Amino acid sequence: MTAANRIHYKGRRRPTMTITFYYAPQSSAGRIRISLAELGVPHEAVRVDLRAGDQRKPEFLALNPNGQVPTLVIDGTPMFESVAIQIALGERYGVQKGLWPAPGSPEQLMALTWLVWGQVNVTSALYRYMKNTSEWFPKEQQDAKQAEAALNEVRGLLRILDSRLDGRPYVTGERCTLADLDLASVLGWGLSMTKIDTSDLKNLKGWLGRVMERPAVKAAMVDD
Ligand SMILES: N[C@@H](CCC(=O)N[C@@H](CS)C(=O)NCC(=O)O)C(=O)O
Structure with a gap:
């Protein structure tokens, strides 16, 4: 795009974005569903039937070559990887809604840190x-030693999160951000599925x- 045909919105309202959200119930798309609900972002939700293989159809692969949800199309541009989507939503809608810290603030650096930390570490270990x-995965491919190693890793990560929350209601401080929503949506689901004991973690x-009781989060957790 050249400077001549770039549209400048200085002093004018930005036009509304067109957002299409591709999701499946009980999947990683849940975290984005929660963010869209909390931020009150108007969007069209399209259910992808993973069992039927909709994610491998050419029209879906053209949006996300990984064949995965969540996938978000913003004004015709497809996005995948939930952490990238969270950051885009935070920047565009979150600052105004108080759910994403202002650009350049120390809180934003912390929100980015804990959001990515959760995705890279907690999600993968879980x-x-x-x-x-889990019975969802083939029994013959399961390995008790690997399970134990992963469990130790999850426990170590939960201890890190628990100490981060010592004296802080949320990971960046006083305010709930998309980093809390993202982490809590993964842990709320993952801990209830795995029954990992967290009784020794006081925070x-x-x-x-606090995060899961938010009305928009509760509403978004209801699968359709
Ligand atoms: N790293 C991706 C992971 C997305 C992912 O694993 N999606 C799964 C559902 S939880 C999926 O769509 N799987 C499609 C399939 O099983 O074919 C993200 O965070 O967005």
Whole structure:
């Protein structure tokens, strides 16, 4: 795009974006569904039937070559990877709604840190644990040693999160941000599925309750 045909919105309202959200119930798309609900972002939701293989159809692969949900199309531009989507939503809608810290603030650096930390570490360790223990995955591919290693990893990460929440209601401080919503949506679901014991962690339960009890979060958790 050249400077001549770039549209400048200085002093004018930005036009409304057209957003299409591709999701599946009980999937990683849940975290984006929660953010869209909390931010009150108008969008069209399209259910992808993963069992029927809709995610492998050419028209879906053209949007997300990984064949996965969540996928978000913003004004014709497809986005995938939930952490990238969270950041885009935070920047565009979150600052105004108080759910994403202002650009350049120390809180934003913290929100980015804990959001990515959750995705890179917690989500992958939890997934590895489930893969080696849950009935959703083939029994013959499960390995008790790998399950134990993943469980130790999850426990270590939960201890880090628990100490972060010592004296702080939310990971960046006083305000709930998309980083809390993202982490809590993964842990709320993952801990209830795996029944990992967290009774020794004194801050985790209160924080999880505070985030999951938010009306928009509760509404978004209802699957259709
Ligand atoms: N790293 C991706 C992971 C997305 C992902 O794993 N999606 C799963 C559902 S939880 C999926 O769409 N799987 C499609 C399939 O199983 O074919 C993200 O965070 O967005």
